[in-house]
Amino acid sequence: MQRRHFSTALLACALPAARAQEGAFTIVAPFPPGGPVDTLARMLSSGLAALHQRPAIVDNRTGANGNIGIEAVKRAKPDGRTLLVVPQGNLTINPTLMPQLGYSVEGDFAPVASLARTANVIAVNPAVPAKTIGELIALAKSKPGSIGYATPGVGSSLHLAGELFAQQAGIDLLHVAYKGTPPGLTDVIGGVVPMIIGNLPTLLPHIQNGKLRALAVTDAQRAPELPGVPTLAEAGVKGVALSSWYGVLAPKATPAPVLARLQRDIRQIFDDPANKAQLQKTGLAVWIVEGPKFGELIRQETASWAPVIQSRRIAAQ
Template sequence: MLIPTLLTLAAAAALPAARAQTQDAHQALAAGQFTIIAPFPPGGPVDTLARMLSNGLAAQYKQASIVDNRTGANGNIGIEAARRAKADGHTLLVVPQGNLTINPTLMPKLHYSVEGDFVPVASLARTANVIAVNPAVPAKNIAELIALAKSKPGTVSYASPGVGSSLHLAGELFGQQAGADFLHVAYKGTPQGLNDVMGGTVPMIIGNLPTLLPHIQSGKLRALAVTDAQRTPELPHVPTLAEAGVKGVALSSWYGVMAPKGTPAPVLAQLQHDIAQIFNDPASKAQLQKQGLSVWIVEGQKFGDLIRTETAAWAPIIKSRGIEAQ
């Protein structure tokens, strides 16, 4: 028939053009050094993922690739550097969800716009958050922790890596859903808060699984619950908050890659292909799983939709709780 034949011919004609675009994008990316900006210090999940991406791109394109730990201002210094970079695919930003979905509401005077200055490339990985306490705390489970907080309103404190961080907001939502009043103690990063919790100065912490897991395994922390929809394989005996009786706090932490606005679409498509190959490699998956991270790839427009959805979900919580950046 005529119409199917024409459609078939059109599709066949489009294939060489698509292949040419892919080849051009590959050649463009192979033409220079990569810089992966990680806006947080070495040693955490952002740094781990940035180095995995950097090593993978270096191997793929036989080009130098560096990780630039451009830290400070809750990640905003590194994000600013990425915003100003040339939009050719050679400078990429690895960033946690909070900088994309929380800061725009928390910090209305940001010098960057997530949608105006960046284009979403892909998410990389996700991890559970854990509610844990110093072993000396007289609460062996979430119900006992809530009862303790209700008996001493506003005195049972928890550490987070900063005002408005996703972990701070997880604590706010937990307290709201549990009907308990927990006292937030903000630190400049998770390591400082973690030290105080293990030292007994602060009784409780809400942190990412990769950061807390070694200390839970060593007995320096007692895990009470994970703030995810399901239990994590690394802590199979630790219940979810829903299983512990607190509904509506099914939260995980995730990390993604952004590129400067204006990066050509064929280059973005090539990078998405490369990212899927790098992170779905069995060795990469095994390496990340040891650190409590699960590979989780959402690409392009779908990743952008996820960012917008979570931004809209966090905004009323920030506003209703009167949370302001410090």
Template sequence: MSLTFLPLELTACRRLESGVARLLLAALAVLSSGLVVAQTPAEKSLASEPFRIIAPFPPGGPIDTLARILSAGLAGRYKQTSVVDNRAGANGNIGIDQVKRAAPTGHTLLVVPAGNLTINPTLMPKLGYKVETDFAPLASLAKAPNVLAVNPSVPAKNVAELVALSKSKPNSVSYASPGVGSGLHLAGELFKQQSGADILHVAYKGSAPGLNDVLGGTVPMIIGNLPALLPHIQSGKLRALAVTDPTRAPALAEVPTLAEAGVPGVAVTSWYGVVAPRQTPAPVLAQLARDITQIFNDPDIKAQLEKQGLTVWITTGPAFGEVIRKETASWAPIIKSRKIEAQ
């Protein structure tokens, strides 16, 4: 299971932005050199007008970074203007609605975190969109592990000690999340279920306030996206106890997975993907999938994203649609059994 939900904390956003210029140059280089004139009808169609890449969250963070890489790559490939439109608000729903209503030509695309596709449909039954009928799955782009971390003042030095501490002092260990029903809230609930830890959920309105309270010691624990937490872990302001991926993160090679730490069944990875309006012609979708694969498999882009805690992960077309369906089905029973409702 994997997910994400909300944009990154501001400090981490600045760190991400430091590498954006290099990423954009690499994306342009991938598809702008040595090209011949588009030959297929799909290529001719895509080269006919500008692109608009909608990021449904504020600038900064992985959604914005990935959208800009995609935008630069398509601009170079098709010699067309391509803009990133940050349409934040309503937990991403404003930007998502823009793509739902866009002309299905392949020129308006949505870069979106997994939670908007796999969690919100169960969490918010009255959403203004239906993933399976309003959007065509185009491709996943990248993924990042989540990290269970604590303020250094917490005496627990590993996961087993944290679980023991929570049981010995009921209601003394709490964890911050970006909000009720967010992917990171659900990751905490899954950890609680699998470990037997006695931990309390503290919901915030966004990632930054919760992370700030953990850094300040008001809340002892957080499960957060690696790109957001990494600079604080490296500076010693947070202590990483485990990652939620099935494998260790290259950026935190010394930190065990939760399974290695004795808590199996919490494989929760954040990922980000691209969808298009549902009626976009199949040949156009196939061509865009090929373009995206080429853009994001460039070694320079891979290396720069890895430094930021992101791993390029490309799954396209129906296979990507199946990822969305399976994860939606896997999160639904957790949301319902825990009686989690959006607030």
């Protein structure tokens, strides 16, 4: 009898926990911990947990350039509990670069909102004899095809930023693709590769401690964290006003009222002054575009990247 009462008590305790877990939010970040996607996913997760008084977990479901995590959200129940935090490249570049993707951005997902944006930075190892973009261009012209630049992979937004920079500057650079930014960053700091194009949150600490020399940002404005570093336009290279951004998607059939609630939640979480300040320290600026406007942004950028991919003959590896 005591054993039966004990078992019943355990079941009574377990049921509320099980129900809470069933109602939990899952924020899928399809890249490893430590980068901007993970940072934003964790801020969203903490905010949703506080607003709704229910568990919210971050699932770093990595692999296949983010496609594994993206496809997992595609298959998730469209109830607003499973969300995807993803960088722009997976939404605006991969559809052209990888025609056989296992998902359709427009057909399989509902755009919820963008979250933040950041500048991209062109930086070199301090041993490289180029202290300005003009000097880098001159060096590249003297050694066509021999100045390598590291990126997180073929077809990443940073790779295409490099291709567009080379095209507009009239130079031939050597793309050195890595499986993610960390190994490429290690090689540039170590002098194996002379140059890197990376997002500001990743490169900023190494620029500040002198392990990298920043030559320009690819955004339309200077980065507040690097006020002395010019934009490419200021350095004489026009037509490369690019930034990196990150957004939230839900499974396609998620009801409109649920999407509207999520958009309200995101505004409340990311407009919080403490959260804004925390992101700014890492080089991320809160930037929210919601619903259909976010969907239109994705469509426009997809259309603008397609000719770059085609003219530069970039192919997925």
